[in-house]
Amino acid sequence: MATLIGYRLDDLEQSQEILAICNLWQALFDEPFPPISVTLNPDGTAVVITRLLAQLWECRYPIWLEEAHYAKVTDLIQFLQADNLVSANTNLSLNPLQVDCLQVYLTLGEHYANYFPDDTTWSAALTQLNEDCLSQAVADFLTAINRDYFPVHDDVWLEDIDHLAMRLEQIGIEPQGHELDSDFADDLDEYEEPVRTLLSLARDEPGEGFPDIPLNGLVEVVADMPLPQPIGDGLPVMMNLVTHNSDNPWLDWSYGDLAQGYFRLPEWGTENVAFLREEWLEAEKLLAQETKFIRWVQEDLPTRLAAVRSAIYLAFIQTQKGVRHEHRPRYSHYLSRSNDSGKSAGRWIARLPSGITR
Incomplete structure (x- = not known):
């Protein structure tokens, strides 16, 4: 049986949870628990568990990711809850908040193992397992995701x-789609052209001198028209982005959609993260095309904006008369997705409420 330096076995028997941790340490690492000073109270128990979890991270291959060993640690957490203790001295048990902090720590460690396996220093700043320290640790993890994966x-x-x-x-x-709901959208004056023109039509707020043209359904017509470049490629991309028809989850949803419950947030998981990462790389390409087209229009705003508006109007007239040009190759954002990504999409994009069209 494992013992701690400075305590008699009779003393240690008063704290079965600390003994359980020491025994688990011996079983996992084939060595005795390190000779550190531990008090027989909840603080001491937390210190021992923190040291155990830190050692688990240092030896995570294969221990941390091995299901049987991971189950032992999670079982230990459940054991440490006051309701489960059979010890007469329940004052030594962890309170519910301490148990919850341990569970957050375990989840955070699992996420680091999945998404940043080479990061062995993340737990160094966790001097205590409390809400304050864990808040910073979670924020650091999310910042790393923001930096290396997606927004x-x-x-x-x-x-x-x-x-x-x-x-x-x-x-x-963080959805990147243009905001169409007036309750969440910025004023049209906040946008550069030609985004302002396209958003005014998508929001049913056509500007002065411009007819009420429904953008949905016009993208294919514009793509088929013999338009000069970069209008021929840039305008269909922008129309799809503004109307949320890009077939990309990052660009087809907005904060307003999220706030109103039109889609649910995905859960952490390697498949979902891989899917979102792949889609974000595609979204960055589309956003770069949008930025490039906006800059082109801005370089000669009166002439080029008029050309863009004319192309939209001509496409609208053609739909009224039933005139269509011979179909030309799809524009660049119609790139095929991997089969795995396609399957993963359904795991997090919720069904739209009835009556909401996409």
Whole structure:
């Protein structure tokens, strides 16, 4: 049986949870628990568990990712809850908040193992397992995701254990789609042309001297028209982005859609993260095309904006008369996705409520 330096076995028997941790350490690492000073109270128990979890991370291959060993640690957490202790001295058990902090720590470690396997220093700043320290640790993890994978909301604004657990359960993505709902959208004057013109039509707010033209359904017509470049390629891309028809989850949803419950946040998982990463790389290409086209229009705004508006109007007239040009090759954003990504999409994009068209 494992013992701690400075304590008699009779003393240690008063704290069966600390003994359980020491025995688990011996079983996992084939060595005795290190000779550190530990008090027989909840703080001492937390110190021992923190040291155990830190060692698990250092030896995570194969221990951390091995299901049987991971199950032992999660079982230990359940054991440490006061309701499960059979010890007469239940004052030595962890309180519910401490248990929740441990569970957040475990989840955070699992996420680092999945998405940043080479990062062995993330836990160094966790001097204590409390809401304050864990809030910073979760924020650091989300910042790393934002930097290396795709945009997520990395501001942990509430130092609450339930909030931290939720941030590690759901991926707080930052939708990049143009806002169409007037309750969430900026004024049209805040946008550059030709985005302003396209948004005015998409929001049913046509500008002066411009007819009420429904953009949905016009993209194919514009793509088929013999338009000069870069209008021929750039305008269809922008129309799809503004109308949320790009077939890209990052660009076809907005904050307003999220706020109104039109889609649910995805859950953390390697397949979802891989899918979102692949789609974000495609989204960046489309956003770059949009930026390039906006800059081109801005270089000679009166002439080029008039040309863009004329192309939209001509496409609208053709739909009224039933005139279509011979179909030309699809524009660049019609790139095929991998089969794995296509399958993963359904795991997080929710069904739209009835009556909401896409």
